[in-house]
Amino acid sequence: MSPSRSPARFIRETVEDVRLVARGWRWGRRPLVPGSAEPFQPPKQQTVFPTAWARTPVANAVRDVVQRFGLAPLLRSTVRPQVAGLDVLTRVRPPVLFVANHSSHLDTPMILCTLPDEWRRKTTLAAAADYFFDTWWRATGSAMVFNTFPLERRGGTPSSTPGDLLDEGWNVVVYPEGTRSVDGWMGRFKMGAAWLAVEHKVPVVPIAIRGSYAAMPRGRSWPQPGRLPVRIRYGEPIWPAEDESPRSFAPRIRDAVARLLDEDHTTWWEATRRAARGETPDPAGPPVATWRRIWAQTAPPVSQRSRSVWR
């Protein structure tokens, strides 16, 4: 390596080096581990990032401004949010457990920006500790803007935070799949949400989100251009029955989300009749080739009810 004699050459090589490092180490994006190195990664440190500060009155006030005048306009400028079923919130009182299918980073802003203000201000989110709380700056930003708290999804002792928050009157958003869908279809629901609802005796409000995978699937850090529609539908709250176990309540939650997805795809009446017949389409999708599953989910959602009734 000969010394760079000319300043221009030195600057050019410096720019090349910085570009190489920025690309190689994915500056601004999440670093990746080579596939063959994953078995040799050290276990993550089990440190719980404190988020109580993010629920203080001052932080709540700041977040309110950020969400109303920052997040919501940004969301509307990049996608076309379409919300339905908010009237269910008039029939229930906080705290509730919002449970949604999860296929995109758009899902959280979609929920927060479509909830009525008085609900949004009292809503907090369970976020993956290993993903959103792996660095201090990501953890701080996530807790500040989205009112998240860390939830360990790799086992270990169950966190007491979501239960404590429900007891304090906060609504909690949980994605029972634990991670974003890899192909847009719904995955297996874990037991955590059902356990929380049963343990703390709170209703579950199912939420179905369609189109977020098409607008911003895994791997994208910004929505697709073209303001694609993303639909969100709130469903009727469901309560765990007296002495119902989380194991039997969990399928009911999943069925509720599945039925909501069907309802959004067709109509309330059709979905209700199909549900009565036990013919609600499986939200996990058909067992076909991966590309076909992705192909189906990358099509923007079309609502049956968008047609004019006067036609």
Add this chain to the structure above:
Amino acid sequence: MSRPGFVLEVDDRTPPLIVHEGEGFRLEQFPIGTRVVYPPETLPGIADVDGAIRHALEHPENSEPLRALLRPGMRLTIAFDDVSLPLPPMQRPDIRQRVIEQVLTMAAEAGVDDVQLIAALALHRRMTPGELQYVLGERVYRSFAPSGLLYNHDAEDPDNLEFIGTTDQGEEVEINKRAATSDLLVYVNINLVPMDGGHKSVPIGLASYRSLRHHHNSHTMVHSRSFMDVEKSAMHHSAWRMGRLLAKHVKIFTIETTLNNHVFPAPYDFFNKREWEWSVRDQATMLAARRGLALAPPKLKRRIFQSIRAPYGVTGVHAGETEAVHEKTLKNVFRQQAVEVQGQSDVLIMGVPYLGPYNVGAPMNPILATCMGLGYFFNSYRGKPLVRKGGAVILYHPVPYEFSQLHHPSYVDFFEEVLAESTDPAVIEQRFEKQYATDPWYIHLYRTSYAYHGVHPFYMWYWAAHAMDHVGDVVWVGANRKTVQRMGFRAASTLADALEMVSDTVGRSPSLTYTHNPPHLIADVR
């Protein structure tokens, strides 16, 4: 808990990887599918090193405790590894100092008066007073050096060499007279790689050319597969025969030490880490280092690299009878360096760093770069080489036409005269070795200055004999074309060019393996 070494398969998630190339390094984006062999992570060092030394001396392997071997009126000689170990030199205090201080303390308590210390350097250059003081510490140096009781071994001083005898294979054993005629010879080693230590210490470190030529030759090196695998190394077999003969004549108490892989201190510690685990700070430091090196004049770069002192931890101290000790030592070395690799590849890629055993305080000349790449790194395997027979080796090093006139005078002539005639180790050995080995000027420089012996460049060339015999093509990336051409190799500007050049040998889609060292690793190739 230190993680084991492993083989990475480069995929689209893999960032560019560090490749050492002399007094610098580059980031290389290897083709998808390239195997990259990473050494195990640094093992934790022993917390109480002095306690471990004391325990080893009090409870030796297959021997009485050192204290029981010491008595008033005896002749005690302490020999120790020279400046070629460890690499880079370790931060103070050097482990040799810590061991020797305890040995001397015991000797003083036992009333031993006749003590001499000898740097066992064979045909290497002599250690400077500064280096002796750095390695042994001020106390030892001040107590012995001024009165001439701490000195360098002189393999060309006929009055101070003792002929011991001949092995059953006809190998002559001749070593330092003072060591051979002592009541007790204590040898203090640093076993950086599996090649070191055992019977390689005394019969080679304190030997003369007459003795060394029996195993330091092209035939032995071609049949040492590898010389990092003691059991399959013809060189070690010869040294072991000599050592066993020697053990019948002089009582040897061997003290061997092993170090961990903590080679690079801050701020260069990003070299010790796996690239995808670099923090933002590591990335910034690496960028600063790269751009700083691009600006730095050559002398400053050399000073920066040569001033690196490794914060090694000590992983083991064993003392006693040589072979029993060495067995334990090797276990420690392999615990730190061994990586299992499945199968050979068509191309082996290696980055040659700034430092080898023979250029401490000097530039790495073309012969030493070859010795480091095709000698040490290529031979860092057990089982079979990482590259298939007839495959290709790609090395990274600038290979400048640069020699230290102080340390390597015979290398210049070897490069200009000998390599101009032939690059075949066997031919070179037959036609030129004796002339260089007996040249009075080189002998004079070896004995009175700080020059490697006249025959030393031949040995370095033999070191690479096995690789030259095994592979079909050698290409250096980023090298001076003229110097590598003289050595019978070719130069390429980039890895892509090098792969293009070796495509005649290994085809258009060869399997590639890159060994990510330093820190040092030994590939257990299945």
